[in-house]
Amino acid sequence: xxxxxxxxxxxxxxxxxxxxxxxxxxxxxxxxxxxxxxxxxxxxxxxxxxxxxxxxxxxxxxxxxxxxxxxxxxxxxxxxxxxxxxxxxxxxxxxxxxxxxxxxxxxxxxxxxxxxxxxxxxxxxxxxxxxxxxxxxxxxxxxxxxxxxxxxxxxxxxxxxxxxxxxxxxxxxxxxxxxxxxxxxxxxxxxxxxxxxxxxxxxxxxxxx
Amino acid sequence: xxxxxxxxxxxxxxxxxxxxxxxxxxxxxxxxxxxxxxxxxxxxxxxxxxxxxxxxxxxxxxxxxxxxxxxxxxxxxxxxxxxxxxxxxxxxxxxxxxxxxxxxxxxxxxxxxxxxxxxxxxxxxxxxxxxxxxxxxxxxxxxxxxxxxxxxxxxxxxxxxxxxxxxxxxxxxxxxxxxxxxxxxxxxxxxxxxxxxxxxxxxxxxxxx
Amino acid sequence: xxxxxxxxxxxxxxxxxxxxxxxxxxxxxxxxxxxxxxxxxxxxxxxxxxxxxxxxxxxxxxxxxxxxxxxxxxxxxxxxxxxxxxxxxxxxxxxxxxxxxxxxxxxxxxxxxxxxxxxxxxxxxxxxxxxxxxxxxxxxxxxxxxxxxxxxxxxxxxxxxxxxxxxxxxxxxxxxxxxxxxxxxxxxxxxxxxxxxxxxxxxxxxxxx
Amino acid sequence: xxxxxxxxxxxxxxxxxxxxxxxxxxxxxxxxxxxxxxxxxxxxxxxxxxxxxxxxxxxxxxxxxxxxxxxxxxxxxxxxxxxxxxxxxxxxxxxxxxxxxxxxxxxxxxxxxxxxxxxxxxxxxxxxxxxxxxxxxxxxxxxxxxxxxxxxxxxxxxxxxxxxxxxxxxxxxxxxxxxxxxxxxxxxxxxxxxxxxxxxxxxxxxxxx
DNA sequence: CATGAATGAGGTTTCATTCAT
DNA sequence: AATGAATGAAACCTCATTCAT
Numbered sequence: 046x047x048x049x050x051x052x053x054x055x056x057x058x059x060x061x062x063x064x065x066x067x068x069x070x071x072x073x074x075x076x077x078x079x080x081x082x083x084x085x086x087x088x089x090x091x092x093x094x095x096x097x098x099x100x101x102x103x104x105x106x107x108x109x110x111x112x113x114x115x116x117x118x119x120x121x122x123x124x125x126x127x128x129x130x131x132x133x134x135x136x137x138x139x140x141x142x143x144x145x146x147x148x149x150x151x152x153x154x155x156x157x158x159x160x161x162x163x164x165x166x167x168x169x170x171x172x173x174x175x176x177x178x179x180x181x182x183x184x185x186x187x188x189x190x191x192x193x194x195x196x197x198x199x200x201x202x203x204x205x206x207x208x209x210x211x212x213x214x215x216x217x218x219x220x221x222x223x224x225x226x227x228x229x230x231x232x233x234x235x236x237x238x239x240x241x242x243x244x245x246x247x248x249x250x251x252x253x254x
Numbered sequence: 255x256x257x258x259x260x261x262x263x264x265x266x267x268x269x270x271x272x273x274x275x276x277x278x279x280x281x282x283x284x285x286x287x288x289x290x291x292x293x294x295x296x297x298x299x300x301x302x303x304x305x306x307x308x309x310x311x312x313x314x315x316x317x318x319x320x321x322x323x324x325x326x327x328x329x330x331x332x333x334x335x336x337x338x339x340x341x342x343x344x345x346x347x348x349x350x351x352x353x354x355x356x357x358x359x360x361x362x363x364x365x366x367x368x369x370x371x372x373x374x375x376x377x378x379x380x381x382x383x384x385x386x387x388x389x390x391x392x393x394x395x396x397x398x399x400x401x402x403x404x405x406x407x408x409x410x411x412x413x414x415x416x417x418x419x420x421x422x423x424x425x426x427x428x429x430x431x432x433x434x435x436x437x438x439x440x441x442x443x444x445x446x447x448x449x450x451x452x453x454x455x456x457x458x459x460x461x462x463x
Numbered sequence: 464x465x466x467x468x469x470x471x472x473x474x475x476x477x478x479x480x481x482x483x484x485x486x487x488x489x490x491x492x493x494x495x496x497x498x499x500x501x502x503x504x505x506x507x508x509x510x511x512x513x514x515x516x517x518x519x520x521x522x523x524x525x526x527x528x529x530x531x532x533x534x535x536x537x538x539x540x541x542x543x544x545x546x547x548x549x550x551x552x553x554x555x556x557x558x559x560x561x562x563x564x565x566x567x568x569x570x571x572x573x574x575x576x577x578x579x580x581x582x583x584x585x586x587x588x589x590x591x592x593x594x595x596x597x598x599x600x601x602x603x604x605x606x607x608x609x610x611x612x613x614x615x616x617x618x619x620x621x622x623x624x625x626x627x628x629x630x631x632x633x634x635x636x637x638x639x640x641x642x643x644x645x646x647x648x649x650x651x652x653x654x655x656x657x658x659x660x661x662x663x664x665x666x667x668x669x670x671x672x
Numbered sequence: 673x674x675x676x677x678x679x680x681x682x683x684x685x686x687x688x689x690x691x692x693x694x695x696x697x698x699x700x701x702x703x704x705x706x707x708x709x710x711x712x713x714x715x716x717x718x719x720x721x722x723x724x725x726x727x728x729x730x731x732x733x734x735x736x737x738x739x740x741x742x743x744x745x746x747x748x749x750x751x752x753x754x755x756x757x758x759x760x761x762x763x764x765x766x767x768x769x770x771x772x773x774x775x776x777x778x779x780x781x782x783x784x785x786x787x788x789x790x791x792x793x794x795x796x797x798x799x800x801x802x803x804x805x806x807x808x809x810x811x812x813x814x815x816x817x818x819x820x821x822x823x824x825x826x827x828x829x830x831x832x833x834x835x836x837x838x839x840x841x842x843x844x845x846x847x848x849x850x851x852x853x854x855x856x857x858x859x860x861x862x863x864x865x866x867x868x869x870x871x872x873x874x875x876x877x878x879x880x881x
Numbered sequence: 882c883a884t885g886a887a888t889g890a891g892g893t894t895t896c897a898t899t900c901a902t
Numbered sequence: 903a904a905t906g907a908a909t910g911a912a913a914c915c916t917c918a919t920t921c922a923t
Contacts, residue, residue, distance in 0.1 A: 080289040164373035212453045215424035244421045247460030498707040582791035630871045633842035662839045665878030
């Protein structure tokens, strides 16, 4: 990995190449969809020749997978850390986590990734499964545990925790889709953080005994 | 389905054909995605030759548009009728409408259509716009008006009604995507109606003053 | 198969198409080798578009296989029939069969096929195996049986029959290769039938006690 | 093979490299055919980088030519020496020479070279011509002269000497092809030296008056 | 002498679409 | 109304070859 990110060579650090390709690819996949994106386009946007991409990735599919992996990985730990470090009312933590998600919907390419997965999961189940395993199956139990803790501590009414999680999170999915699907069509922009904030209120009040 | 083996009358209601094509197309679009579906597949499933489809539709895109139109149209009126005919507490009506949506998520192909729109909207903005105009832009104001009514009548706290609508509806979108994207990957099936029911509780309580 | 080789339609009988393609392909495979032959060339020579070939064959490889099958099949029966119908001295029959082989080396595309198999068998073992199973493994035992019969009847000395068969047949292989490999390079043409005739003499005399 | 891990002297006989490349190339050409062999494979097997090959050879074709030249050259002199030094019956010498050829079929890579030439001669006539000029056109007249000598000396019947040579030699070609084409497909291994021995008997007896 | 990085040119294959019957 | 046959355009991918270091 540390191949030679050495001196200030005129040569673009080759280690940056894969990342550049992924960035170009994500732009295009998000804009035109996976199938409609030609490898040549990706190459052009990354400033390379078509063939050069194949030095770094086996396949068009491999690029897609890498895009998803690259964008998604590592952030969940952050959320988990927040959860673990937390003292006090569960409700506050839930709100915090929801705001964190909202932040990622606004400040990262997560919405594009989500749309990509929805669109391509049938044709490329690996990426759907990757997201399911690494994001959803990590995130849902985290939230679910918190809600159960809230119930156990008397902070919340007894509800079906698994469903409650979906109630809590769903607007973030909607936000991703609104932003990537409907806003480009001219729909009124959605204030995702305001949505998250008010939604947290709503659901937390709804959960209180 | 009833393949009349050309036994009796050669006479089939002539306009059954387009519908058969649309049905075949929706099956395949849902299963494999739009791009991955070949006209030949649609034809085969509809029991026609590839060329015959072009007697009824200009284009592959035209088929997609027709599929969306055909599946989506006319159902909104039902919801609107429910809303107009309603007396009494807004909360009850909201719950009713949400359960109605849940019913459609379970009992119609709406989830497939939603996924299709998410996937293909960039490449085929017409279908995205069609859904935006005919479903979303019809449905959201309907809900929004109800919530405002609830606020005005003192039944609800003052909240941002436009956001509240999204809070209310988002789980139905999530349901559509869960069902079409993640269940095929082996995720635990989601009880959509239970989700709708508990979510209605949560949000309505959350809205109460 | 009997699709409609009917009336004298202006339409080239479509059933002829595959054969036309195979003929074009064999010409080109023989001339330039399998890999160097582009599907486009085959198409052009067959008077079709590149894509049309794929209506009849799955693959470039499938074309190769079909070429070999088509050219090879059915001729062995002829030889076998000769063998079965024969009365009298084995030597005469051997000579007859060798002359028959020589005839095929001169009057059919068998030499091209043999060269093709030698050249492509590693990359496409199916065709090598096909030839091995259908020609070699049919032909060798036939000859071998005859030689054994000759030995048993006292017409020949006791020799290793399996090797003797190769002694007898080898010049026909050499003829195929001479004609396809060396003659195009300017080597003196080989009179295959004369070779077969003199070789039959030589070997038969050599076999006599 | 002896990968001198750059431990001791950086000094390797500088001209060992080309030979290593040729050896790697022959292995691969024989195994996968010329076209299917990638320069990268050759490089890997020779323990070099792809680009390094171009320090020694102009072209992929140049590698092929060199492989053929390298493997073929110089052996014919041996045969010629045997012929010149010989006294006594021609038949004995013919047998000796045939056994010598058989030895090379078993103990050298000649069969691979022959197959290579058959396969690639059309696309690379230079190598075909090289073999024709240097092996065939040297070898055939040698044998032919001997047979003529035998005829003149009354040892053999009068036959067409040019054809008789082919009768004599053909099984060695067959052996090469059997070994390289059919044995890898599972055909029964051929005892080349036994074949040569019995074939010499057969033909020599056949030649006797 | 050696290489990692890059590319241009080319071939196979797929598919929406058309047309003559 | 229907189809079998055909095609043009395009996309993915491979690989021999080059070049700067």
